[in-house]
Each structure stands twice: as C-alpha cells, then as structure tokens.
Amino acid sequence: MPDVAIVGVGLHPFGRFPGKSALEMGAEAARSALADAGVAWTDMEFAVGGSAEVDQPDAVVAELGLTGLPFTNVYNGCATAGSALGLASRMIRLGEHRLGLVLGMDKHSGGAFTADPTWYACPPWYGEMGLFLTTKFFGMKINRYMHDFGITHRTLARVAAKAYRNGELNPNAYRRTPLSEEEILSSRMLSHPLTKYMFCSPDEGAAAVVVCDADVAKQYTDTPVYLRSTVTRTRRYGAYEVHTPAAGPEHVPAPTVDAAAAAYEQAGIGPQDVDIAQLQDTDSGAEIIHMAEVGLCKDGEQNELIASGATAIGGALPVNTDGGLIANGEPIGASGLRQVYELVNQMRGRAGERQVPNAPRVGLAQLYGAPGVAAVSILSR
Known part of the structure; x- marks a missing residue:
C-alpha cells in the first residue's frame, strides 16, 4: 500500500x-x-x-x-x-x-513571443520572429525528432486539434474553441515546424x-487516489536540452526518461500499466516526444497511434484529456497540479463531458522545463 x-x-x-x-x-x-x-x-x-x-x-x-x-x-x-x-x-x-x-x-504576462529587454536584452523583433529562447528550442527539438523518426506535420496538427477539442469540454480551460487540423497547419509559422496554434500560452x-x-x-474520502511515486531529474551531459549544446556522448536520455524510469521502479509498475497520462505539451511536438520518453510508445510510433485516435478521450491511452497546456495555458506554478487535478477527477469518475470510459486505475503526470529538468508522478486508485 x-x-x-x-x-x-x-x-x-x-x-x-x-x-x-x-x-x-x-x-x-x-x-x-x-x-x-x-x-x-x-x-x-x-x-x-x-x-x-x-x-x-x-x-x-x-x-x-x-x-x-x-x-x-x-x-x-x-x-x-x-x-x-x-x-x-x-x-x-x-x-x-x-x-x-x-x-x-x-x-x-501575455505573449510567449515577446522579448523583454529587462530580462533578455533582446529587441522586440527577436520575439516577434519566433526566436524567443524556449520557443525556438522547442522548434529545433521536434524538427530533429521528425527527421530521426519520421513524425509528420499532420501528426503535429492532430495533437493540437485534440487539445482544442478536449479544451472545449473543460469549463476551466483558457482556449475552448475547437480548431481543425487545416486551420492549425495554415496558421502563421513561428518556430519551424511549429505554427501559431501548436504552442501553449x-x-x-x-x-x-x-x-x-x-x-x-x-x-476524509471514500475515493482516495494514492500517490505511488514522484521523481524529479535533471539533464545528463550530452542530453539535447534547451541550454545545452548538442555535444558529448550520443543518444544520452533526456531527463524525462530518467525520471520516468525511477518513478516506475518506485511505484512497482511499468508503462504498460498506465491507463491515462497528462504530459507536458508546451507545444504539440513536446507531447509527441514525451509519449516515447515516458515509455508509452516507441519513437516513431506516434504517427499511427495519434491517427488511430488512441490518445483521444475514448481511445486506448488518453493523453491530456483536459486539453493540456495547449488549451489551458501555462501558469508555471499551477500547471503540474492541474495535471493531478485532472487525473484525480478522471480516476474518481467525475470529469463530466470529458470523462474517460471506465474510470482509469493508474495515471501518469509528466513535466519538463528549461534548462532540462523533468518530474514524473504516478497515481493509482
């Protein structure tokens, strides 16, 4: 217990x-x-x-x-x-x-694509052109991942479209208007290959x-949800992270990989036991990468899984059922607890219109931030 x-x-x-x-x-x-x-x-x-x-x-x-x-x-x-x-x-x-x-x-304050000279000593056009530090990194990271594993632009759009559909069902979400894949793909390119509607705010x-x-x-309650593990890890030398050059040993795992492995070990379960996941989707590419990093699929399998609807609310492995960061936005201190709020409500069967069929038994929450720190929590009922 x-x-x-x-x-x-x-x-x-x-x-x-x-x-x-x-x-x-x-x-x-x-x-x-x-x-x-x-x-x-x-x-x-x-x-x-x-x-x-x-x-x-x-x-x-x-x-x-x-x-x-x-x-x-x-x-x-x-x-x-x-x-x-x-x-x-x-x-x-x-x-x-x-x-x-x-x-x-x-x-x-509003605007992920701004550059406050007080903090970054950058001219306004730097952010307006999509060159703000974290956003350009996320573009670079998914671009490299697409090259290595064949992820398509359509898959990026499908992730974002799912987020807006789920957000429409969430009365607490920031963005509650569904967008089609075509609207997402045709919106302004900000940090290639990520368009305007593929980012959170x-x-x-x-x-x-x-x-x-x-x-x-x-x-206190007839429906407690048990916290089986919570693990935080930082980047290792050679991992491709936001403030780290792509140098050093090849194929060094990201901190999410390390945090997830430790969380599974502490919880005494494996990725195959996870029924629902809340993943850091600062952009739609991040959700795709993190699916593999926490072991929910292999690199490159995301195209087929997402196209099949597996990660939708009614799918075999629902991901970001409340709309994730893309629909909710990211007030940093609250964002990870929003994930826990959603998992607990899903596992108690009280998520309303976005309720996953057959209330999940095991949920996973994953966070990732610059300059390369990750946290993974595993919950069960």
Whole structure:
C-alpha cells in the first residue's frame, strides 16, 4: 500500500483575470481542495507552495488564515509542481506530518513571443520572429525528432486539434474553441515546424491538492487516489536540452526518461500499466516526444497511434484529456497540479463531458522545463 494519498483537489480556472492577484487565485484553489477533502485550513499541519512569479507563495496565508503552520516555497521551472508534490509526500513518508496542502499559482504576462529587454536584452523583433529562447528550442527539438523518426506535420496538427477539442469540454480551460487540423497547419509559422496554434500560452491560474498519510485517507474520502511515486531529474551531459549544446556522448536520455524510469521502479509498475497520462505539451511536438520518453510508445510510433485516435478521450491511452497546456495555458506554478487535478477527477469518475470510459486505475503526470529538468508522478486508485 502506498504511503501517501490525495484526498482533495481544487482548481482556479486558467486564463486572464484582470484585477485578481495570483495569491487570490491560489487561495480560491486551496479552499476548493479543502472543501473537496472535507477539511478546514486550520486542520492543515503543513503546506508547500510553488510559483515562478510570486516570490513568496506562503503569503497566501494572509488570505487563508494565520495559523502558524510550516510553509515551504518551491520553484523548479516547469517542474515546480512535481517538485512541490514530491517534497510534501516525503514529509508524510518520513512521519513529520500526516495532513497537508500542496498549492501552485502564477500570473504571467501575455505573449510567449515577446522579448523583454529587462530580462533578455533582446529587441522586440527577436520575439516577434519566433526566436524567443524556449520557443525556438522547442522548434529545433521536434524538427530533429521528425527527421530521426519520421513524425509528420499532420501528426503535429492532430495533437493540437485534440487539445482544442478536449479544451472545449473543460469549463476551466483558457482556449475552448475547437480548431481543425487545416486551420492549425495554415496558421502563421513561428518556430519551424511549429505554427501559431501548436504552442501553449503563458497565462494565469492556480491549483491545489490535499495530501495525507494513506492510513487515514478513508477518514476524509471514500475515493482516495494514492500517490505511488514522484521523481524529479535533471539533464545528463550530452542530453539535447534547451541550454545545452548538442555535444558529448550520443543518444544520452533526456531527463524525462530518467525520471520516468525511477518513478516506475518506485511505484512497482511499468508503462504498460498506465491507463491515462497528462504530459507536458508546451507545444504539440513536446507531447509527441514525451509519449516515447515516458515509455508509452516507441519513437516513431506516434504517427499511427495519434491517427488511430488512441490518445483521444475514448481511445486506448488518453493523453491530456483536459486539453493540456495547449488549451489551458501555462501558469508555471499551477500547471503540474492541474495535471493531478485532472487525473484525480478522471480516476474518481467525475470529469463530466470529458470523462474517460471506465474510470482509469493508474495515471501518469509528466513535466519538463528549461534548462532540462523533468518530474514524473504516478497515481493509482
């Protein structure tokens, strides 16, 4: 039996919310998760919070209540939420606490294709031409992958179209208008081979989960979801990552490969046991690459799998059933907990219009961020 259970989840919708702070959104997500678990903020023995824009996520206690609980702040790029969840689970496994909250929030300014001179010393045209650091890297990465494994432009479009279809069914998503494959393929090219509608957008939102010692989970809910493993890994020398030149030994695995292997080992299962996955789809190419990196398929098999509908909501292996980052956007601190929110709701059979038939038993959540850090979490019911 796993040592840690998730007994409540909460989400503040993702999008744009003028006049509302990240801390206010975080407090709303926390209250929702607490209500889902049937507990009060005063019951929390500890909290872990993650954010890129909020210097001190612990300041949310001013919204929730000044109870004096220990609160640890975490930032680890796009893997922030996985790192926060891992820290919380270790606190419970070590016996330090039995009940706590994990919270992520962010409020990013608009435009992935801009260049703020304050931060990057780049002229505006640099971003406008699709040359912003991370976006051009993702274009380079999938371009190389397409060359090596025969992935097609049509497959890129199918991934994005699936994201928008799923987003239409998700009342908390940022982008809820379906787009056809042709509309996606014909939209403006930004970082070859990725067009405008193949990228996610930075935005705003928050998510939270209540975790506890698995021994007491049934005190809070009849449908606990167990956290079987959460692993974070950084890049190795020679891995092709955003700040790393393509040098060194060939075929060095990406950090997602290492994180997934360790997560499966800790959970005592393999990729064949996964029923549903939430993968980092900063762009549609990333979802394709990460499918193979977490072992859900072999390199090059994605064309056929995606064309067959296997990764759709009604398919054999649903991926990003809530629309992923492409439909939801990415407030970094909240994004990974949004994945957990979706998995828990799917596994409890309460995902509404986007519910996967026969509620999944095992779910996987994967995060990847610059300069090469990944987190993989495995959940089961």
